[in-house]
Amino acid sequence: MDCKLCGTRNLPLFYTQGDRRQYHFFRCPRCRLVVYDASAGVSQEKYVLHAVDPEADTRQNRGHRQTYAFIRRHARPPGRMLDLGCGDGTVLWLARADGWEVEGVELFPEHAAMVQRTHGFPVTASDIAAYYGTPGGWDVVVLTHVLEHLPDPVGALVKIRGLLKPGGVGVLEFPNIDALDARVRRFLDRTGMHRHRYAPTYKPGHVQEFCRASFAFACARAGLELLVWETYAVNPLKYALYRRWWIGNKARVLVRS
Numbered sequence: 001m002d003c004k005l006c007g008t009r010n011l012p013l014f015y016t017q018g019d020r021r022q023y024h025f026f027r028c029p030r031c032r033l034v035v036y037d038a039s040a041g042v043s044q045e046k047y048v049l050h051a052v053d054p055e056a057d058t059r060q061n062r063g064h065r066q067t068y069a070f071i072r073r074h075a076r077p078p079g080r081m082l083d084l085g086c087g088d089g090t091v092l093w094l095a096r097a098d099g100w101e102v103e104g105v106e107l108f109p110e111h112a113a114m115v116q117r118t119h120g121f122p123v124t125a126s127d128i129a130a131y132y133g134t135p136g137g138w139d140v141v142v143l144t145h146v147l148e149h150l151p152d153p154v155g156a157l158v159k160i161r162g163l164l165k166p167g168g169v170g171v172l173e174f175p176n177i178d179a180l181d182a183r184v185r186r187f188l189d190r191t192g193m194h195r196h197r198y199a200p201t202y203k204p205g206h207v208q209e210f211c212r213a214s215f216a217f218a219c220a221r222a223g224l225e226l227l228v229w230e231t232y233a234v235n236p237l238k239y240a241l242y243r244r245w246w247i248g249n250k251a252r253v254l255v256r257s
């Protein structure tokens with residue numbers, strides 16, 4: 001297994017998943033990227049997307065409000081915001097209510113149509129890799145919980161750079177492989193103290209996992225500057241802690257071209 005970020009050959013095994021330890025994750029000693037050997041299979045399960053009430057007090061909406069509050073700390077309307085993989089559209093709904101002109105992209109046509117119908121802003125049905133949109137047209141480009149699924153993460157970052165206006169910012173969220181709970185889980189597994197049980201149908205869904213170092217490396221390769229790195233949880237107390245101590249299992253970042 002070679003590193004898709006820096007090209008280092010024959011990466012050492014980092015951890016395994018699956019009841020037969022059949023799913024192998026490797027870690028690059030140079031750039032720190034964790035790469036999954038996808039030849040063992042990737043979960044392609046189609047996710048379910050429902051129309052939601054963006055004003056409802058749900059955990060999911062609290063998460064979306066936290067994402068938008070982060071964006072708002074670093075970029076101010078008026079301006080144009082694009083959400084690549086906009087999900088139920090709640091982040092864009094919040095942004096539009098605050099004065100942004102917004103557009104979304106979603107993979108499946110029925111999801112894109114449903115979000116557009118629900119909220120009334122344009123949503124294009126497209127794979128991120130096949131999306132071209134308006135180059136240099138956006139003040140903010142959002143990519144949340146998508147990067148870890150894409151075969152070419154640097155290509156996605158280059159795409160974000162190309163979509164941004166000069167001075168525009170990218171906001172991304174993805175799992176943090178160096179989170180405290182992930183480290184503890186790997187330690188327990190390695191020492192045989194606790195072994196996770198997997199469903200018989202389990203397959204990994206992520207083709208790579210980032211930490212701060214590997215994400216910074218990917219940004220440099222894509223010509224982006226990493227301005228802010230924090231980790232987070234939806235729970236406000238945990239979030240206050242994880243913003244400063246990067247032990248949370250999800251990362252949120254700000255980049256600029």
Ligand SMILES: [Zn+2]
Binds near residue numbers: 003006008028
């Ligand atoms: Zn590497």
